[in-house]
Amino acid sequence: MSLNGEWGFEYDDKNVGMKEGWYRSHSFSRKINVPFCYQSELSGIGETAFHDIVWYRKAFELSEDWKGRRLMLHFGAVDYSAVVWVNGVLVARHEGGHTPFSADIGLALRDGENEVVVRAEDYSRDVTLPRGKQYWKEKSEIIFYTRTTGIWQSVWLEALPAVSLERVKYDPDIDRNEIRIQYFVHGLDEAEGQVTINTKIKFGEELAAEEEHQLTHSSLTRTIALHDYNDHGLGRWWSPERPNLYDVEFTIKVNGKAIDQVTSYFGMRKISVENGKLCLNNRPYYMRLVLDQGYFPDGIMTAPSYEALKQDVELTKAMGFNGTRKHQKIEDPLFLHLCDKLGLLVWGEMANAYAYSEQYVERMMQEWQEAIKRDYNHPCVVVWVPINESWGVPNILIDEQQQHHAMTLYHLTKSLDISRPVISNDGWEHVKSDLYTVHDYEWREGVLLDRYSTVEGATDAPQKREMHVGGYAYAGEPVLVTEFGGISFQRSEWEGWGYSGADSEEDLEKRLRAVFGALQRSTLVQGFCYTQITDVEQEINGLLTYDRKPKLPLETIRSIVLGE
Known part of the structure; x- marks a missing residue:
């Protein structure tokens, strides 16, 4: 209700x-x-x-x-x-x-x-x-x-009901073609008689697997072989290009009578780093992300409707992006559901503080754990970002305590989820990170081409911030430019600013082709995240206005994002 x-x-x-x-x-x-x-x-x-x-x-x-x-x-x-x-x-x-x-x-x-x-x-x-x-x-x-x-x-x-399925946790294994499911059940101690849980997994109308097991404890872990197609063009793996999902129906029975039924889904996909390459489903995958703040003119952080959330996902894909970095916000799970269904990668990022204190540490740790637990099962979520640009740890360059905090967040995240890459501090001043992520708002094409032609250029503090702290250094991680562009262009009554500016549609297109093209031609860069999808309040550096109107034809933006 x-x-x-x-x-x-x-x-x-x-x-x-x-x-x-x-x-x-x-x-x-x-x-x-x-x-x-x-x-x-x-x-x-x-x-x-x-x-x-x-x-x-x-x-x-x-x-x-x-x-x-x-x-x-x-x-x-x-x-x-x-x-x-x-x-x-x-x-x-x-x-x-x-x-x-x-x-x-x-x-x-x-x-x-x-x-x-x-x-x-x-x-x-x-x-x-x-x-x-x-x-x-x-x-x-x-x-x-x-x-x-x-x-x-x-x-x-x-x-x-008195006995009910509280939650499940999915761990897909595409290499073995198995899904590991952890079940968490409430009220088992109060049940009178035998309690079982039936798991029915379907792909479309086809039954992929079905099992039923007796519940003797409030948690149960089962690994289920799917016995169906793998890869080679017939695969059922999840990706932005083919967002395949398995439907699941759980039924809890007491003495053979069904008392609780839950429908769910999962995606079979793997995100990994292999020999310095960022891979999706065991193949190198170039990430074309857009920064998404998740703000709306009339609802602020709350979308006005389900349709508005869906429109944002559809516009992101229409512009040629295969993912979104949800920035400084743990988004409504309906958005993640849409990304699962429609096929869009998501980098899950914590809403950071701006300054450091011991109370901040306590709050940050608790809420970040809750966020990981809430979003763990979404196949669209492929990277965790607990800290961005040293927010909350402004003295991390020189403060050993703040370095330990960032390192703790990295290891805490890995202790809860070993399946996804973790970035300790996106943009600069990394401790240990699984990906080497750079923020760079340089607008000159030649400078970008030169900088990202070598590892030395990419690791030479492009934003005048050290790229590593605490004795850490670049160790061959995949290089991604996770903030760039930010080109302002006013196409509505909103006035504001950007990191660089265009004065006409022709100038905007030229500037976009310059910054996108420079990164696309780099043999070092394995992905990017453009700032940003929409204008937000006083920021007018979106590809769309705040009310979601394209500043250039969608097909033009798409050709730029795809490097066509």
């Missing part, structure tokens, strides 16, 4: 809500359209002043068929911390502005009308907060944008 829509809403600028018991009873004076933050137009409020403590209230009723089941309340994301009550009973606390959380609310429910109350607290001026591009000043400027406070992803209720 979706709880999106109109909620009661209140600012709590004097922080009196807890003392006055607003979670028990309060007459909320405003309305807000969830899941849009109050700063956005789509929320129905559209105010950008600082209000760091906000409250929400929503009434709901449950029909008879919901009763007697386990009731879960889910939040996609609340920025930054949240406390949740149902009928005045505390059911959840959570910190982390981009990751989901849930609460079992069964003991708090009552007959008739129920109500959920949320207190959300942001820390708008705290630059040690993992915040991404959200600015700590009221007016956006430079590379920072309008803040998001409170609920900004969907809220919903879910009814579950």
Whole structure:
């Protein structure tokens, strides 16, 4: 049951809500359209002043068929911390502005009308907060944008049986043509009788595998051979060009009776580095990425609709890109679902802080682990980027503590996911990274051609920042230019800036062909990420305007991206 829509809403600028018991009873004076933050137009409020403590209230009723089941309340994301009550009973606390959380609310429910109350607290001026591009000043400027406070992803209720499938974890192995599945089951200790789980895997209408196993513990790991086509043109591997997915149906049975059923999917794909080459499915793969901030004019960090998210994926592919670097934002999982379905690589990046503190470390570690857990199963996600451009670790060049933090994030990520490359600090000042990634906003074609003709040129601090710190050095990793371009061109009423500028469509095309062409002709560079897909607020260096209108014909942009 979706709880999106109109909620009661209140600012709590004097922080009196807890003392006055607003979670028990309060007459909320405003309305807000969830899941849009109050700063956005789509929320129905559209105010950008600082209000760091906000409250929400929503009434709901449950029909008879919901009763007697386990009731879960889910939040996609609340920025930054949240406390949740149902009928005045505390059911959840959570910190982390981009990751989901849930609460079992069964003991708090009552007959008739129920109500959920949320207190959300942001820390708008705290630059040690993992915040991404959200600015700590009221007016956006430079590379920072309008803040998001409170609920900004969907809220919903879910009814579950006493024994239910909590989650699964997929590990595809294309070399053995096997899928390893870890099952996590809730309520097994309370079940009376034999509990089994049936797994049915299909490719299209064809049954690829089916197994059923008894559950004796709350977790189970099985490796299932798929016994079907491999490669050689008949393959069922996942790639942007052929986003093949296997459909899965899980059924939990108690004494032979089905009580819980879940549908899912996975993709058989492998991302690896082989002999210095970045490979997808065991073959060298050139990554043509575009930087995507994930902002919208009327929703800020929340897309106005599913269709708007789909349009962004379709436009990215139409322009010739095979991937996106989702920048300084853990995106709505619906976006990743679309990338899985339509075929688009995603580099998963953490929303960083801007300054370092021990509290930042604690917050960063927790939220990054939650992000990896949430997105682990998406075949589209192929690289993890915990830190970008030394954000949160501004003194990493000279501060050994900050170097240890970046190194810890690298190893923490690898300890949770050995299957994907990890970049310790994208752009410069790397410690250990699986890929050598450079940010370079040089606009002169000749300079770029010369720089990326040799390893020495690519590793010679193009942005006047050291490329490695802490005794690390280039060790043959694949070289990718993961930010470049940033060419501004005004095609709407939005005014702003870019890293270099064009004054006409002809000039824009010429400049794009220069920077793309220089990287495409390099025998060293194995991929790139152009800045950026759309204009965002005061930044007008997008290939599209903020409202998603191309600045050049899509076929022209596509020919440039593909080097045609």
